Amino acid sequence: MKFESRKYIDLIYGVTSNFQVSLDPPIEIRVGDYGMMNDGEFEMFGNIYEDKIIDMTDPALCPVEEEGGDSLIIKSEGVISRDLSTNTEAYVLQDAVFGYISDRVAAPAPGAASDALKVEFEFDGRKQAAVLVMYKPRYISFPKNERIIELLNSRPSVLKGKYIISEVTTCAAFMMYLSTNKPEKSSVTFCTTGPTASGVNARGSAYGIYREGYPTAKYVPLYSLITPRSKF
Numbered sequence: 001m002k003f004e005s006r007k008y009i010d011l012i013y014g015v016t017s018n019f020q021v022s023l024d025p026p027i028e029i030r031v032g033d034y035g036m037m038n039d040g041e042f043e044m045f046g047n048i049y050e051d052k053i054i055d056m057t058d059p060a061l062c063p064v065e066e067e068g069g070d071s072l073i074i075k076s077e078g079v080i081s082r083d084l085s086t087n088t089e090a091y092v093l094q095d096a097v098f099g100y101i102s103d104r105v106a107a108p109a110p111g112a113a114s115d116a117l118k119v120e121f122e123f124d125g126r127k128q129a130a131v132l133v134m135y136k137p138r139y140i141s142f143p144k145n146e147r148i149i150e151l152l153n154s155r156p157s158v159l160k161g162k163y164i165i166s167e168v169t170t171c172a173a174f175m176m177y178l179s180t181n182k183p184e185k186s187s188v189t190f191c192t193t194g195p196t197a198s199g200v201n202a203r204g205s206a207y208g209i210y211r212e213g214y215p216t217a218k219y220v221p222l223y224s225l226i227t228p229r230s231k232f
Helices: 002-016 146-153
Strands: 033-038 041-047 064-067 071-075 079-083 090-095 099-105 113-123 130-135 138-141 163-171 173-178 184-193 197-204 209-213 219-226
Touching (some): 002 130, 002 173, 071 079, 071 113, 113 130, 130 163, 130 184, 130 219, 173 184
Antiparallel strands (some): 033 041, 071 099, 079 113, 090 099, 130 173, 138 163, 163 219, 173 209, 184 197
16 A cells, blocks of 8 residues: 555656645645655644744735635546536646646536536556546645745754645545556546535545545645755
């Protein structure tokens, strides 16, 4: 399982270029957390705002938050996705190297008792492939302010050799899937009865590894890091 977990992290990172995967999304990861990477997982030591390295009373230095639409789907090479949602409009962001990377799908209008998002995935089986589906994503990051870097550089005794969380993607529900080297199909459905999600239903073969989170908490599947400096 350890090898599969690392494989999943590497595949998603290879698609997004700069985002790490948290394999335990219920654990809170916040912008400003600092610590070390331990076998692909972030280990927090502290937070630059709570530790007064950056003054939270200055609005220009506080994290900024942005809504991300109804869904975010990230998949590696070797996966075809099909939107099976009813009464939805979808568009796809395409990359020339990796193919279809990110699908954002609009959910039905609030009040409609239907599937907000239903996606089927087909894995060609030539090699392992990874899929991450997030429902109601939100993006939280450092503001674009050079003073933050200056303040971080002013505390070498605390931050030397430490990674700093610069951005996180949260969501109301999620599904992670890593296929095997066999052709297979898997699907995920995010159900709604009204304006909020009431359940997640995922189906697939008995192969691969699979994780899901229901809309009862805020999850943090993705985060971005500032690489530690060896010298200040």
